[in-house]
Amino acid sequence: MCQNRRVPRALLSVYDKTGVVEFARALHDAGWELLASGGTAKTLGDSGLPVIDIATLTGYPAILGHRVVTLHPAVHGGILADTSDAAHLDDLARHDIEPIDLVAVSLYPFVSRPSIELIDIGGPSLVRGAAKNHARVAVVTDRSQYAEVLDELRQHGAVRAEMRRKFAARAFAVTAAYDTQVAAWFAERATEQPEQTALPETITLRLEREATLRYGENPHQRGARYHVVGERSWWSQSEQLGGKEMSYLNVFDADAAWSLVHRFNDPAAAVIKHANPCGLAVADDITTAYVRAHECDPLSAFGGIVALNRSMTKAAAEALVNVFTEVVIAPSFEPGALEVLLTKMNLRVLRAPAPFRDGRSLRAVDGAVLLQDHDAPSDDTSAWEVAGTVQPTAAQMRDAVVAWVTCAATSSNAIVLARDGRAVGIGAGQQNRVDAARIACARAGERANGSVAASDAFFPFRDGPDVLAAAGVSLIVQPGGSVRDEESIAAANEHDIVMMFTGVRHFRH
Numbered sequence: 001m002c003q004n005r006r007v008p009r010a011l012l013s014v015y016d017k018t019g020v021v022e023f024a025r026a027l028h029d030a031g032w033e034l035l036a037s038g039g040t041a042k043t044l045g046d047s048g049l050p051v052i053d054i055a056t057l058t059g060y061p062a063i064l065g066h067r068v069v070t071l072h073p074a075v076h077g078g079i080l081a082d083t084s085d086a087a088h089l090d091d092l093a094r095h096d097i098e099p100i101d102l103v104a105v106s107l108y109p110f111v112s113r114p115s116i117e118l119i120d121i122g123g124p125s126l127v128r129g130a131a132k133n134h135a136r137v138a139v140v141t142d143r144s145q146y147a148e149v150l151d152e153l154r155q156h157g158a159v160r161a162e163m164r165r166k167f168a169a170r171a172f173a174v175t176a177a178y179d180t181q182v183a184a185w186f187a188e189r190a191t192e193q194p195e196q197t198a199l200p201e202t203i204t205l206r207l208e209r210e211a212t213l214r215y216g217e218n219p220h221q222r223g224a225r226y227h228v229v230g231e232r233s234w235w236s237q238s239e240q241l242g243g244k245e246m247s248y249l250n251v252f253d254a255d256a257a258w259s260l261v262h263r264f265n266d267p268a269a270a271v272i273k274h275a276n277p278c279g280l281a282v283a284d285d286i287t288t289a290y291v292r293a294h295e296c297d298p299l300s301a302f303g304g305i306v307a308l309n310r311s312m313t314k315a316a317a318e319a320l321v322n323v324f325t326e327v328v329i330a331p332s333f334e335p336g337a338l339e340v341l342l343t344k345m346n347l348r349v350l351r352a353p354a355p356f357r358d359g360r361s362l363r364a365v366d367g368a369v370l371l372q373d374h375d376a377p378s379d380d381t382s383a384w385e386v387a388g389t390v391q392p393t394a395a396q397m398r399d400a401v402v403a404w405v406t407c408a409a410t411s412s413n414a415i416v417l418a419r420d421g422r423a424v425g426i427g428a429g430q431q432n433r434v435d436a437a438r439i440a441c442a443r444a445g446e447r448a449n450g451s452v453a454a455s456d457a458f459f460p461f462r463d464g465p466d467v468l469a470a471a472g473v474s475l476i477v478q479p480g481g482s483v484r485d486e487e488s489i490a491a492a493n494e495h496d497i498v499m500m501f502t503g504v505r506h507f508r509h
Contacts, residue, residue, distance in 0.1 A: 010102040013037040023146040103130035104140040134168035177206040214245040223248035243348035257307035269293040272305040281422035286310035377408030388499035403454035408506035415440040419451035441471035458482040462491040469495035
């Protein structure tokens with residue numbers, strides 16, 4: 001009778017075969033009987049392991065192009081049976097079904113190349129059934145769990161309840177994430193062809209905790225970084241090489257810095273404080289770029305985040321290490337540079353790939369979420385228009401791009417002054433645009449003379465351009481679109497400076 005059986009049974013049905021032979025061999029050596037689906041059964045059999053193919057167990061071969069393999073009472077009955085229930089035992093005996101004690105499944109990699117044929121049906125059914133019956137069955141959904149199971153068997157002779165519960169929770173998260181990926185793909189495909197840019201009616205998110213942070217925005221708040229399952233993230237591929245644990249604001253500010261420097265093709269350095277640039281420069285080499293970026297506002301750079309879009313040189317590291325900096329990010333580190341940085345025990349040093357800059361951005365509000373496309377400030381000036389009578393020079397246009405892209409990364413209302421490839425004055429987060437202009441000019445000081453200015457939105461009055469012109473600004477680039485545009489244009493003409501319209505606004509809150 002099946003209820004008197006003493007030999008435990010494991011069912012293995014894995015798309016990813018990595019490590020499965022070793023896992024199965026260890027189970028066999030521990031006295032387990034092995035069951036497996038077609039591909040997995042062949043892999044185990046070819047390795048010399050005794051294995052029962054699911055087709056032998058059910059009496060049916062895989063049919064419908066492998067769409068139906070494990071969907072059978074002989075399989076799911078063995079998984080879902082509650083052996084403490086007499087009625088269940090009677091059913092097992094009546095239908096000659098043996099209990100299954102462990103189920104190991106890895107699902108089809110749908111997210112790698114989404115298609116109808118990669119929508120796994122049997123796999124999630126096995127996982128959910130085993131997870132539901134975790135009071136008796138252990139469910140393994142990742143090869144990283146193989147070692148845990150084997151250690152448990154060696155130490156305790158069985159997979160104990162605590163591990164079964166932990167694995168069941170992971171299993172339901174895996175199937176939920178898988179369904180999320182499929183649902184998101186269908187939502188995108190369901191968009192009407194003439195409206196390919198429309199936002200989907202429904203969005204299903206699955207988040208997996210990737211890192212517990214030192215704390216949240218403040219030390220009394222907890223914080224963690226989660227990965228959106230199915231989305232690419234440079235954070236998932238980054239490596240912290242030194243320093244303390246990251247905090248919530250370290251992550252937030254580092255992301256802003258990394259995104260900004262990768263808006264430039266030339267060597268660029270950004271210094272970020274409270275998610276706003278306080279320094280930005282492009283140059284022929286990365287060391288010069290960092291030094292010039294720091295010179296924009298050395299006072300605000302204290303305790304800031306530094307990002308470089310080129311390999312960190314030893315010279316740049318030596319310049320940086322004398323400034324209190326929370327985080328530095330670079331794609332790589334030249335010989336000697338990392339050793340210099342690591343002399344500062346608390347300096348967080350990150351090596352990271354370029355950001356992917358795809359997908360959409362989410363922001364929580366009370367009981368709801370705001371969603372939008374990512375903003376993508378561009379250095380393409382082909383659509384810019386000269387609105388006044390004064391024409392720009394090539395040098396002014398290069399500085400205008402620096403100011404414009406940096407301004408788009410600055411909290412509104414924002415004004416950025418740039419000169420010679422570097423930001424020289426930044427006014428951020430003001431309730432009115434004229435105050436943002438005054439702050440930017442004050443921070444630039446004499447460097448404002450001959451600089452160019454960028455505004456993230458149009459000037460509602462001419463007072464902003466008047467402030468900039470009085471400080472010596474030679475060009476103003478702004479979106480345009482105000483009912484009083486003519487007043488701003490007239491101010492530019494009166495002051496003999498260039499006025500350019502981009503036609504694009506870059507509010508940032």
